[in-house]
Amino acid sequence: MIRKRKRTVQYQVFQPNGRKKTITVKVGGTKTESTSPCSTLSPPACKIPEPSVPIAENKNKKSRDYNETKQSRITEWTRVMPLLTKAQLESFCPTTNDCSVCHQQLTEKFRCIDCMRDPVCLSCLQAAHGRPHLHIFEGWKNGTYLGYDCETPTWKRESHECNSLYSKTLAVVDSLGRQHKRTILFCRCEPEAVTLVRHQLWPSSPKNPTIAFDFELMKWFYGLLLEGHLSLRSFVTALSTPQSKHEVGYTKKEILNVYKVMVTETTEQFRYFWYQQQYGDVGQIKLDNGTECPACFKMDTKVFSMDADFQLVRKNSSGKSWEQPKHSGQFFLEQESVDSFISSLQSTAAEKNAQPVHDCHEFQAGNALRSKVKNSKLSETAVFGSVCRHEFPHAFFSLRHGERLGYPIFLLQHILQTHPVHTKIHVTYDIACVLEKHLKV
Known part of the structure; x- marks a missing residue:
């Protein structure tokens, strides 16, 4: 054996x-x-x-584990929900008759819904809010907490003294969308908008502002707009959701239509202001402006893909630009240089004869007859641009006509001018055969 x-x-x-x-x-x-002695050598x-058996069993096991975990979480939430509701209702009533700060017996009970949930006396409440703030107070009366108006300190610069000081009352919108009336001390040494920024408040207008927005509120919209594509109207509508029905009456609506105020240049100017804080130049230090791909930053060989998107159009009825683009020369190239380059090119016989080779599909891009046509109702017919191999945006500009061969040529020249001579550049384009034939001619 x-x-x-x-x-x-x-x-x-x-x-x-x-x-x-x-x-x-x-x-x-x-x-x-x-x-046989050799029998021990046989495997x-x-x-x-069978692969199908363990795969099916594994799927069934994962399905059972998920169902059990899901049901367990629902059961736990169902069990704890009455306790959570009771705890929240208990927070609406004072739990003690002594001040939570000085521990003296209370004759009147107050609290701050932003930083002091336990009852305090009026002296301790005012002492804790001796500096400018945007908090809301409550007072215990008739068996419930009601809104309490208390005198707030004047907003002023501590390190600035001059003889031209004057006070002004403004409507201030805090980070939760609540409206307050605050007195702010200004001076004639600088514009009122500058003084508001020193208090981390964004002015509604550059001259004689009557409304100011808390920086945290503006930054919330800045992030939701970029990451969630949230519209300004939806953002303003959602500002009322953080407040309960009980707290809505604590503040007066100094601004009846917040959207009408923010839809002006106020929001756009803050976006550019905050962009400068993150990516602008600080003295002699030039910060990263976020326009260069971090993956191919030091690569000697770079790959770019070019194409046009004719769904991105702009109608003549859309209005006009009142100022120069704030981010000109970063992702979007100067449109005047593009238009000047295209107008300088004439439709030559080489461009007309540069048709796709026999094994290509019948692309209309680059066709001289089609690209002559300009829609009279459109001021911009498309957006032409390029991305690197990591799908990071590189350079873009608007088209005034169809997809002429002059547009990719202009972009190629821009790529070559903005990269060192030793850099190897590869370009992909849907009608590269036509473009190559045109360049060789």
Whole structure:
């Protein structure tokens, strides 16, 4: 009798979803009769498990685990929900008759819904809010908390003294969308908008502002606009949701239509202001403006893909630009240079003869007859641009006509001018055959 040794065999099973799974099987370890010395060298009999069986079992196990976990979470939420509701209702009532700060017995109970949830006396409440703030107070009266108006300190610059000081009352919108009336001390040494920025308040207008917005509120909209594509109207509508029905009456609506105030240049100017804080130049230090791909920053070989998007049009009825673009020369190139370059090119015989080769599809891009046509109702017919191999935007500009060959030529010249001579550049384009033929001619 010969006892065979146990050994471990690993099998790689490829599941239908493309994932690879390794299965370990122990084989051997049984007593067998041997009539030949060479029989010990033969591999032991082993049945390779069918891939479909463990995959199905694994899926069923994962499904059971998910269902059990999901049901367990729902059960726990159901169990704890009455306790959460009770705790929230208890927070609406004072839990003690002593001041939580000075521990004196209270004859009148107050609290701040932003920073002091426990009852305090009026002296401790005013002492804790001795500096300018945008908090809301409550007072216990008739068995419930009601809004309490308390005199707030004047907003002023501590380190500035002059003889031209004057005070002004403004409507201030805090980070939760609540409106306050605050007195702010200004001076004639600087514009009122500058003084508001020193207090982390954004003015509604550059001259004689009557409304100011908290920086945190403006930054919230800045982030939601970039990441969530939230419209300004939806943002203003959502400002009322953080406040409960009980707290809505605590503040008066000094501004009846917040959207009408923010839809002007106020929001756009803050976006550019905050962009400068993040990516602008600080003295002699030039910060990263976020327009260069970090993955191919130091690569000697760069790959760019070019194409036009004719769904991005601009109608003549859309209005006009009142000022120069604030981010000109970063992602979008100067449109005047593009238009001047295209107008200087004349439709030559080489461009007319530069048609796709026989194995290409019938692309209309680059066709001289089609690209002559300019829609009279559109001031910009498309956006032409390029991205790197990591899909990071590189350079763009607007088209005034169809996809003429002059547009990719202009972009190629820009790429060559903005990169060192030793850089190897590869370009992909849907009608590269036409462009190559045109450049060779």
